[in-house]
């Protein structure tokens with residue numbers, strides 16, 4: 001039996017909601033951090049060259065522990081781009097981001113705002129699994145970030161949704177608690193960017209799902225209103 005939108009909303013612990021106007025959409029914009037991107041990792045190399053390069057990447061220590069790289073998945077012309085932290089055990093095995101329990105909740109979050117997983121593009125800050133699911137270290141992020149920049153340049157999404165502090169801090173260059181980064185519209189290379197909680201955190205702290213739902217609606221408003 002197909003899963004209904006109501007079931008997705010229930011997975012988000014959403015019983016009823018009403019749209020609220022204008023929240024934070026005109027908030028001040030933080031400049032995106034500039035990074036030097038080697039030519040092989042630039043968008044002008046194209047998707048195939050980029051993916052081939054990631055597949056053999058050994059630019060940081062994470063390559064030693066991976067089963068395979070986890071490049072990214074979805075519509076290469078998506079309006080929405082979701083950025084997570086890095087692959088976990090399931091993703092490392094399957095070579096696709098967000099396929100474990102957190103991924104199931106991410107799918108439900110997307111479905112709750114009417115988006116099929118295949119309609120968005122999903123990628124991570126780092127493309128190889130950090131051991132024991134620790135956060136990626138700053139040198140690992142620095143070694144990998146060019147790939148994500150190139151992916152964003154290729155997709156040219158209308159909205160970026162950063163899930164979790166690691167994604168938000170590294171993309172936006174802000175070392176702030178997630179509670180201060182969410183609820184407003186940032187910009188990354190002139191692309192509106194909204195921050196929300198990581199689905200793995202929401203699985204542990206379901207009471208925060210309501211705030212994540214507000215964030216999703218904010219992102220949807222940005223796309224619908226072309227803010």
Ligand code: URA
Nearest residue numbers: 084085086087097098
């Ligand atoms: N968590 C992430 O941040 N990314 C994944 O791909 C899976 C879990």
